[in-house]
Each structure stands twice: as structure tokens, then as C-alpha cells.
Amino acid sequence: MKYKDRKFTRILNITNILYILLWLVQLMPDNTVEDQGKFTVYTVVFMSALEAVFIIISLFGYKKQLYNTAKSIISTVFTALLLWILATAKFNILNESMFPSPELVLQQLAEDHSRLINDALSSLQTLAKGYLTAVVSGIILGSLAGMSKKLCDSIAYITSFLKLIPPIVYIPYAIACLPYYSMVSTFVIFVASFWPVFSCTFSGVSNVDKQYIDSANVLNVNVISRIWNVILPASLSEIFIGCNQGLAYSFILLTSAEMIGGSSGIGYYIKYYSDFGDFKRIIVGILVIGVIISILTFLINKLEKYLLRWKAK
Amino acid sequence: MNKIEIKHITVNYADKGSLFTALEDVTFSVGAGEFVSIIGSSGCGKSTLLSILEGINTPSKGTILIDGKPIEGTGTDRGVVFQQYSLFPWMSARNNVAFGIKQAKKGISRAERMKISDEFLDKVGLKSFKNKYPSQLSGGMQQRVAIARALAMDTEILLMDEPFGAIDAKNRTVLQELLLKLWEGDGVQDKKTVVFVTHDIDEAILLSDRIVMMSASPGKVYKEITVPFKRPRNRAELVQTREYGLFRNELISLFYGDIINKIGGEEVVL
Structure with a gap:
């Protein structure tokens, strides 16, 4: 009986219902100039691809968790898509030129894909340079500062002052000092993500439980091994808080910097087309940024889960 | 020769301006291959003493010699088990x-x-x-x-600071027996020298060759008692003997006698 129930919900569930609804909506007449008389190829391909992924997971995914995650993500995307189609192409509630239908946006995405890939790679490259430098130097300097007792107090004050300054204010300074604009973006990302990583590492390291230090001491652990095997693992969860915060800041700064004066990257893409009022491309840019951020956040969370697998659940 | 010699260890803490003496002139020694328990009520400085032996604390006065050499900090000649x-x-x-x-x-x-x-x-x-x-x-x-x-x-040396203090009674018994078995082992020749801190009288009797009883404020050696029972020991058999009961009573009266002396020796409500 139970098994049957499960089989039943594997077919009749919210995601599949939404998929059918999406098809039915396609049959409704279009109400906007650009959408009229057009077969919605891109929308259909997109939603069917998602549905295919969902079906594959529900048939072959043995982990309940994976199935549930897929179900909730895909059904959310379907709901958003459904509302978007209804509000634009079908009922034309919103301003047609500012809010294009998903079909037009997806078509644009397909047309611009090679350019978008280049822009995304350029953004990621800038991000990687600035963010990784900040993470490495933040962890090293933060640990050193956290371990030296004399420096502790003064560093805590200086850090709490400096990390409150929005890094975007350094842009004019960086433009004046650095030879290439790409270096400006990298520098600003570095500053933005350095402080959270540094201050979290610093507080994590200076607050390592004395018991672990004693344990390491009675085992006669040398300095390098003590840092690598005891202090860093003990403050790892705080370091990750800093890294996550830093990543969030660095995205804000990356796109801002690209929009202010860059000549490549997703932020530049959005900025460039907003000058022409090309809202299809603006939405494409926003969606691409959203997807990239989600993927990176997902990856960093996976890494965190793996490295902190020893923690009690 | 004695493996460990604890000589005139005194520890003072400055606490809000006033000087607080945690340990005062603690002197005793531990022979090679001997199992010594330090027993005392909480606050008698037994864990402080052990932390000095471990090398993570330094005394205000006095020295500790291991094989005749004074200890300097921690060392891999001593294995340590903390309470947690x-x-x-x-x-x-x-x-x-x-x-x-x-x-x-x-x-x-x-x-x-x-x-x-x-x-x-x-x-x-x-x-x-x-x-x-x-x-x-x-x-x-x-x-x-x-x-x-x-x-x-x-x-060669094993230092244990109330290793079973946070374990429930049933598991504590199992662990005591395990430690006894591992320490007594097969080769009686090169047994480890153990200093074991506890507040459990039965644990001390079962495990040790000698018991160093400490009194509190300031922490001092109150009494050193040799445990007269032969090895290998078996808890189930040992606790049933008359000698065990007598010895245990003697220890308890010493232990509480110390507390009574401290309070004033008159009315003690337990």
C-alpha cells in the first residue's frame, strides 16, 4: 500500500501538474505585439528540459533528498514561469516594452549565448582573482593576528572600523592609482571580501577552545602542525562564515565595478544594453548573474559540508 | 630510583589583588611502574598539580624531576588523558x-x-x-x-586527569576494568608509571598501588596510603572481601575526617 502511494505521488505531484498547466497556457491567445502568432519554441524546450531532468531524477534518483530538492526547485521555476507568461504575453498586465515575455528573453539568451559565455568567464576570472587572493591572505593574516595575544585588541578595533567602510568608495581611488580597469575590479573585490574573511578567521582563531590547545601542547605539536591540524580545523566553521559573506559582497562589488567602468563582464553587458533600453537583454543578464551566484554558493556550501563533516549534526 | 619526584610545589594565583594559594609545598614521589592515584575533594588543586606534571602549567616554587631531570614544559615522555x-x-x-x-x-x-x-x-x-x-x-x-x-x-608515564569523571556509573566500571587489564597486561616487567587523579575512592582503591590524599585550601598532601591488595585484581572478588571493606572505611574516615577538621570538627550535616 505504501509503495503504491509513493508511485502515485511520483506521477501526480506539483511539478508535473505545473508542467501540464504550462502547456495549457501555451494554447491561450497572445496579447502582445511581439508575441503574437509565434510558436513558443524556447519556452517549450526550456520547460521540457527541466521536466526531463525531474523525471530522470524521480525514476533513477535513489536519494529521497535529491528528489525533494529537484521537486521544490523545479516547481518554483515552473510557477515563476507560469506567472511570468500570464502577466506578459497572455494578459499584458505589465508594460510590454519593459517586461518582455519569457519566450523573447529565452530567445535572446540563445542568440547571445557565445557572448554571454565570454562575459561570464571574464566576470568569473575577475572574481576568482580578487576573491581567492582575499580568502588566502585573509586566512593567513587572520590566523597570525588571532594567534598573537598582544595584537588582539588593537586589531579588533581597527578591523571593526575598516570593515564597516563600503568598499565601493575605494573605486575612485583605485581608478586613479591602477593602470587597467580590470585591476580596479579585482582590487575592489579583494577589499570587499578580505575583511569578512580576515575578521572571521581572526575571531575564530583567537577563540579556539583552550582544551584543544592544551591537547596539542601535551602532544608536543610543533607550530606548523599546530596551525594546520589544530587551530585551522577548530576555527573552520567561522572561517566559512567569513568566506560566504565575502562571496556575497564580492558579487555586489563585481557587478557594480563592471557597470561603472568595465569593458567586459556580465555587469558591463547589462549596463551596455540598458543604455539602449534593451530590456530583454537586461533580464537575460540578471538571470545569468542569478544562476552563476547560485551555482557558486551551492559549490561553496558543498565544500563547507565536506570539510565540516566531523561536526555533530 | 623514583621515576617522578615532586618537590615542594607551590602555586600562587593573584586573584583580584589578593594572593590565593592553590598548592602549598606538595612533595611526594612515584616509583617506576607504580600506579599512584591523587584523591581529594574538588578545589584541592589535584588537577592543577597534574597540569604542572603535564607541563602546561608552571609552579610558583618547586620542581618536578622525571628520571632525575627537571621537566621543562610538555614532553612526549608523558601521555595524557583529560576528563574530556x-x-x-x-x-x-x-x-x-x-x-x-x-x-x-x-x-x-x-x-x-x-x-x-x-x-x-x-x-x-x-x-x-x-x-x-x-x-x-x-x-x-x-x-x-x-x-x-x-x-x-x-x-613511560601516563597522566590521567579524572578520565572517567564524566562517564555514567555503569560505563565507568567497564572502563576502570579495561584500564586495569591494559595496565596490568601480560608483561609485568615494564609497566607504565601512572599518575591518576580522581575523586572516587573505589576507583582509587581498585586501580592504584598507592593513594595520595590531598586536602583543600591550600592544597596539601594530607596522607599517603599504600593499597595492600595483590594484583592482578578482580573487582567482583575484591569488593566482597572483608579487608576491602575495612580499608575502604579507613579511607573514607580519613577523607571525611579531613573535611570535618576543616569545618571545625563539630556538627557536620551530610
């Missing part, structure tokens, strides 16, 4: 033990470390738990791993 948190939570049971071995025996290969680690985890009955992290083990199992690590490091 001896293990690193980010290392599996096996890696915790292997890490200790690596520290004690420089230059030992990884494969060799793992082999010794497995062997000692097997001795404490945790063979099938070797890949678990401390958070996945019960308190008793964590102490078993800590004991396995201390033993696997193969140090």
Missing part, C-alpha cells in the same frame, strides 16, 4: 590515535602508524568504530579512544 576533549573532533578515531603516535615517534611511516592505531583501537574494543568522528561516539567511547592514543604513544 582530549581528542580532536575533526579527526576520526583512527587518525586521532595515529596523530598521537606521529607526535611520540618521529619518522614513523604512515602505514605503520595506521597499523599501530588499529591495533590499539582493537584493544579498547573499538575496532569497528575506527572511522567514526568523536561526535559520532559516546562519551565512554571517546575516552576509550583517548586511552588508546595514550597507550599507543607508548610513553
Whole structure:
């Protein structure tokens, strides 16, 4: 009986219902100039691809968790898509030129894909340079500062002052000092993500439980091994808080910097087309940024889960 | 020759301007291969004394000699088991033990470390738990791993600071018997020298050759008592003997006698 129930919900569930609804909506007449008389190829391909992924997971995914995650993500995307189609192409509630239908946006995405890939790679490259430098130097300097007792107090004050300054204010300074604009973006990302990583590492390291230090001491652990095997693992969860915060800041700064004066990257893409009022491309840019951020956040969370697998659940 | 000689150890703390004496002129010695328990009520400085032996604390006055040489800081000649948190939570049971071995025996290969680690985890009955992290083990199992690590490091001296203090009564008995078995071992020749801090009288009698009783504020050696029971000991048999009962009563009256003296020797409501 139970098994049957499960089989039943594997077919009749919210995601599949939404998929059918999406098809039915396609049959409704279009109400906007650009959408009229057009077969919605891109929308259909997109939603069917998602549905295919969902079906594959529900048939072959043995982990309940994976199935549930897929179900909730895909059904959310379907709901958003459904509302978007209804509000634009079908009922034309919103301003047609500012809010294009998903079909037009997806078509644009397909047309611009090679350019978008280049822009995304350029953004990621800038991000990687600035963010990784900040993470490495933040962890090293933060640990050193956290371990030296004399420096502790003064560093805590200086850090709490400096990390409150929005890094975007350094842009004019960086433009004046650095030879290439790409270096400006990298520098600003570095500053933005350095402080959270540094201050979290610093507080994590200076607050390592004395018991672990004693344990390491009675085992006669040398300095390098003590840092690598005891202090860093003990403050790892705080370091990750800093890294996550830093990543969030660095995205804000990356796109801002690209929009202010860059000549490549997703932020530049959005900025460039907003000058022409090309809202299809603006939405494409926003969606691409959203997807990239989600993927990176997902990856960093996976890494965190793996490295902190020893923690009690 | 005595393995450990504790000479005139005094520890003073400055506490809000006033001087607080935690230990005053503590002197006693531990023979090679001897199992000595330090017993006393909480606050008598027994753990402070052990932390000086471990090398993580320094006395205000006095010295501790090991094999005739004064100790300077921590050393891999002493294996330590704390009451809690001896293990690193980010290392599996096996890696915790292997890490200790690596520290004690420089230059030992990884494969060799793992082999010794497995062997000692097997001795404490945790063979099938070797890949678990401390958070996945019960308190008793964590102490078993800590004991396995201390033993696997193969140090001549073992310092244990209330290792079973945070374990429930049933598991504590099991662990005491395990420690007794591992320490008495087969080869009686090169037994480890153990200094064991506890507040449990039965534990002290069962395990030790000699008991050093301490009194509080300031912490001093109150009495040294030799435990007269033959080894190997068996708890079930031992506790039924008349001698055990008498000896235990004697210790208890000494222990509480000390408290009564401190309070004033008149009315004590227990």
C-alpha cells in the first residue's frame, strides 16, 4: 500500500501538474505585439528540459533528498514561469516594452549565448582573482593576528572600523592609482571580501577552545602542525562564515565595478544594453548573474559540508 | 630510583589583588611502574598539580624531576588523558590515535602508524568504530579512544586527569576494568608509571598501588596510603572481601575526617 502511494505521488505531484498547466497556457491567445502568432519554441524546450531532468531524477534518483530538492526547485521555476507568461504575453498586465515575455528573453539568451559565455568567464576570472587572493591572505593574516595575544585588541578595533567602510568608495581611488580597469575590479573585490574573511578567521582563531590547545601542547605539536591540524580545523566553521559573506559582497562589488567602468563582464553587458533600453537583454543578464551566484554558493556550501563533516549534526 | 619526584610545589594565583594559594609545598614521589592515584575533594588543586606534571602549567616554587631531570614544559615522555576533549573532533578515531603516535615517534611511516592505531583501537574494543568522528561516539567511547592514543604513544608515564569523571556509573566500571587489564597486561616487567587523579575512592582503591590524599585550601598532601591488595585484581572478588571493606572505611574516615577538621570538627550535616 505504501509503495503504491509513493508511485502515485511520483506521477501526480506539483511539478508535473505545473508542467501540464504550462502547456495549457501555451494554447491561450497572445496579447502582445511581439508575441503574437509565434510558436513558443524556447519556452517549450526550456520547460521540457527541466521536466526531463525531474523525471530522470524521480525514476533513477535513489536519494529521497535529491528528489525533494529537484521537486521544490523545479516547481518554483515552473510557477515563476507560469506567472511570468500570464502577466506578459497572455494578459499584458505589465508594460510590454519593459517586461518582455519569457519566450523573447529565452530567445535572446540563445542568440547571445557565445557572448554571454565570454562575459561570464571574464566576470568569473575577475572574481576568482580578487576573491581567492582575499580568502588566502585573509586566512593567513587572520590566523597570525588571532594567534598573537598582544595584537588582539588593537586589531579588533581597527578591523571593526575598516570593515564597516563600503568598499565601493575605494573605486575612485583605485581608478586613479591602477593602470587597467580590470585591476580596479579585482582590487575592489579583494577589499570587499578580505575583511569578512580576515575578521572571521581572526575571531575564530583567537577563540579556539583552550582544551584543544592544551591537547596539542601535551602532544608536543610543533607550530606548523599546530596551525594546520589544530587551530585551522577548530576555527573552520567561522572561517566559512567569513568566506560566504565575502562571496556575497564580492558579487555586489563585481557587478557594480563592471557597470561603472568595465569593458567586459556580465555587469558591463547589462549596463551596455540598458543604455539602449534593451530590456530583454537586461533580464537575460540578471538571470545569468542569478544562476552563476547560485551555482557558486551551492559549490561553496558543498565544500563547507565536506570539510565540516566531523561536526555533530 | 623514583621515576617522578615532586618537590615542594607551590602555586600562587593573584586573584583580584589578593594572593590565593592553590598548592602549598606538595612533595611526594612515584616509583617506576607504580600506579599512584591523587584523591581529594574538588578545589584541592589535584588537577592543577597534574597540569604542572603535564607541563602546561608552571609552579610558583618547586620542581618536578622525571628520571632525575627537571621537566621543562610538555614532553612526549608523558601521555595524557583529560576528563574530556582530549581528542580532536575533526579527526576520526583512527587518525586521532595515529596523530598521537606521529607526535611520540618521529619518522614513523604512515602505514605503520595506521597499523599501530588499529591495533590499539582493537584493544579498547573499538575496532569497528575506527572511522567514526568523536561526535559520532559516546562519551565512554571517546575516552576509550583517548586511552588508546595514550597507550599507543607508548610513553613511560601516563597522566590521567579524572578520565572517567564524566562517564555514567555503569560505563565507568567497564572502563576502570579495561584500564586495569591494559595496565596490568601480560608483561609485568615494564609497566607504565601512572599518575591518576580522581575523586572516587573505589576507583582509587581498585586501580592504584598507592593513594595520595590531598586536602583543600591550600592544597596539601594530607596522607599517603599504600593499597595492600595483590594484583592482578578482580573487582567482583575484591569488593566482597572483608579487608576491602575495612580499608575502604579507613579511607573514607580519613577523607571525611579531613573535611570535618576543616569545618571545625563539630556538627557536620551530610
